[in-house]
Amino acid sequence: MQTPTDSRFDGSPHYAIDGGIFSIRASDLPRSQSFYQYELDIGARGGTVDVNINALTAPGQYWIIYVNLPPGSTGVDFYFRVINNASDSIWVSTSYDRQANTTSMYFSTKNMSGEPSYIELVLPGRPFSNSYGPNGFLPPGTEMYSAGPAYCFLEGALIETECGEVRVEELFPGQSVMTYDAQGARMGLREITWAGRDTGQVGHTGHDDLDHRPICILENAFGGGLPHKTLSVTPEHCFLIDGVLLPARMLVNHRSVFYLTDLTRYPYFHFKTEGHAIVRANGILTETLRDDVRQFVRRNAGGNAEGAGLNASAEAAFAAPLCTDHGLAHTIHTRLNEQAKAMGLQAQTHMRVLEHDAGLHLVLADGRRLDPIRLNQRWAVFSLPAGQNAVQIVSRHARPCDTHGPYLDDRRDLGVRVGEVTLFGSDITRSVTAHLDGHAVAGWYDEGAGAQSRWTNGRALLPLGEALGTQALMTIEVLETALYFQDYSTGTVASEQVAA
Secondary structure (H helix, E strand, O other), rough: OOOOOOOOOOOEEEEEOOOOEEEHHHHHHHOOOOOOEEEEEEEEEEEEEEEEEOOOOOOOOOOEEEEOOOOOOOOOOOEEEEEEOOOOEEEEEEEEEEEOOOOEEEEEOOOOOOOEEEEEEEEEEEOOOOOOOOEEEEEEOOEOOOOOOOOOOOOEEEEOOOOEEEEEOOOOOOEEEEEOOOOEEEEEEEEEEEEEEEEEOOOOOOOOOOOOOOOEEEOOOOOOOOOOOOEOOOOOEEEEEOEEEEEHHHHHHOOOOOEEOOOOOOOOEEEEEEEEEEEOOOOOOEEEEEEOHHHHHHHOOOOOOOOOOOOOHHHHOOOEOOOOOOHHHHHHHHHHHHHHHHHHOOOEEEEEEEEOOOOEEEEOOOOEOOOOEEEEEOOEEEEOOOOEEEEEEOOOOOOOOHHHOOOOOOOOOOEEEEEEEEEEEEOOEEEEEOOOOOOOOOOOOOOOOOOOOOOOOOOEEEEEEOOOOOEEEEEEEEEOOOOOOOOOOOEEEEEEEEEE
């Protein structure tokens, strides 16, 4: 095994980093066979996987790297960076496997032959929450980088301890904090076992939550004088409200709870007790740093730590249940928003117009756009020229948490939900099932085994099988569309409006 510092791929089967960088250069990948697999151990100090796509031009070849976290790991910060130094765009996509409780990240060449080459990272759990990470083309000469803490306090948070309120940056192991149960009743003091700090870097996805942009919670935002002083946290940091834990990002109302848009780098702080605990910060109930529950679930053959499917062992790791009830989350969000209005706070954002028109079309291997020759509420019909063996299904796309509200914990970037696809030619009638049987990955969201339809992310690659010998009609069953923002393209403007 390589030493647990910086490490570069060299064809060895096993690698390890602990706070360092694991570098993959496409030019270093072996090419003598079609499939390879490796393991990468990430230590308690975390690390970065650095993928440099500079020569990934071997159609049909596949390199898979299984990423392991240490058992019982706490607060592991895992990052990735993809640099595209190739002459063409590459495709970046992610897919969550519910049964294995793993997330796969795919980096592939922009290849329409039906035999793309892939580098795949298999990560434990669902590190991107209900977002599946950035999906789409990464142009030449650009990079994609994930950064930021998961759930932490910013400087100045006042934590209730045995000696009264203490600033989070001044806490140290051996101190005791006051803890509470899921109903907010005092339980007693618990000793701090770890305290730490680091620096967060705001990302560049364009989504404040995914970019780990800090959230400000104004004094009295929760009502009843709480918090008693303005508090800032990272988006995933949870608060105990009505007996459930809700991340700060789901409480954003752009009035009393809002993103701090003027920060690009910031110090953050957290502390751990023996087991996950509920404590008070600036008077409101919140959480200590919890063990890596994603890893805990994986070791116990469980489901999804984001909500439904959380197994009993993982559930017990939380001091209070995570909110999985959309209705309750909406009620809490509405209450905080009404409280903000009663405080006379104005929305710190503009209204964005929504539309229902998906703008559905195809893109061929040579870049040509095909609009449907017939379109109704369920079916889209396209005329495909001869020689095609793959198409891209392209549409508008948006995240439900943006178009409906942050209380809806669905951060997938949804395009359209596709069911049956059929080709009709002079000599063929062919059902296309690559998107349902797992052979189509790029641009598709996982719906579980046996799914009869799948959502696209707005640009999904669909292999058609053998190249068409003649011109053919293709029918696509569109079972569902999303709501889309009207900002970047024309279409039928709906009456709905939502605060950005």
